[in-house]
Amino acid sequence: MKIRPIKIKAKDGKPPRFPVKEALAKVRKLIYRGNKVECPCCNKTFSLFLYSPYMSALCPYCLSFERYRLLCKYLRDETDFGSRQIRLLDIAPTWCFQEFCRSFELVDYVSIDISSPIAMRKMDICNLTFEDESFDCIICYHVLEHIKDDRKALSEIYRVMRKGGWGIIQVPIHIEKTVERRELSKEEAKEICKFPSHLRAYGRDFKQILEGAGFQVEVSDFVKKFSEDEIKRFGLDRSEELYICKK
Numbered sequence: 436m437k438i439r440p441i442k443i444k445a446k447d448g449k450p451p452r453f454p455v456k457e458a459l460a461k462v463r464k465l466i467y468r469g470n471k472v473e474c475p476c477c478n479k480t481f482s483l484f485l486y487s488p489y490m491s492a493l494c495p496y497c498l499s500f501e502r503y504r505l506l507c508k509y510l511r512d513e514t515d516f517g518s519r520q521i522r523l524l525d526i527a528p529t530w531c532f533q534e535f536c537r538s539f540e541l542v543d544y545v546s547i548d549i550s551s552p553i554a555m556r557k558m559d560i561c562n563l564t565f566e567d568e569s570f571d572c573i574i575c576y577h578v579l580e581h582i583k584d585d586r587k588a589l590s591e592i593y594r595v596m597r598k599g600g601w602g603i604i605q606v607p608i609h610i611e612k613t614v615e616r617r618e619l620s621k622e623e624a625k626e627i628c629k630f631p632s633h634l635r636a637y638g639r640d641f642k643q644i645l646e647g648a649g650f651q652v653e654v655s656d657f658v659k660k661f662s663e664d665e666i667k668r669f670g671l672d673r674s675e676e677l678y679i680c681k682k
């Protein structure tokens with residue numbers, strides 16, 4: 436049985452609150468107090484990042500992991516995020532990124548997921564019930580590899596993005612050319628797709644896949660600007676590139 440977190444729905448359109456998560460985060464912040472590492476999501480410092488068998492380092496407070504810390508660092512350092520009113524759609528939300536968005540008064544945050552109790556609305560990425568051009572910014576992190584019809588999902592993201600809007604759409608990339616799980620033998624799929632729930636393995640042609648949906652795409656090596664010490668301080672993954680999609 437899955438334990439669902441205790442959730443308090445906000446009436447004013449703000450994201451829900453999770454009082455137990457928040458209380459535990461405060462306890463961990465106290466235990467791991469210090470100034471050796473810094474989380475760009477919650478903007479707090481600690482003595483260390485926590486070890487996780489799946490991701491190498493979790494923030495003791497907001498439980499962010501590498502790719503979310505890179506995203507928040509990018510938004511803080513390289514964009515005007517939070518300095519003007521935007522409506523943002525977060526697909527398959529995480530608590531760390533929800534709370535990051537909550538910290539900006541001008542970010543009108545909406546999250547969806549097919550099943551996650553964190554999400555504000557239950558919705559299928561291939562059948563978004565939003566009007567055309569509803570969002571200024573869309574974040575879709577490591578979702579498409581789980582979606583049978585990823586092209587339909589991308590066309591939906593494109594449809595609900597405003598002209599002049601932008602988003603960051605990330606998938607795990609380990610190979611040169613994208614391949615579908617159904618085209619592989621069982622052994623190949625295990626090797627190439629890595630996780631049983633990944634329906635395909637994306638390659639470096641992911642940029643063309645995004646362009647095929649209509650986006651103008653910039654592949655940013657933002658992470659390369661950090662020194663070795665900064666990579667350790669912010670707990671970033673050197674190999675992660677950002678796929679910035681504009682409409």
Ligand SMILES: [Zn+2]
Nearest residue numbers: 474477494497
């Ligand atoms: Zn954090």
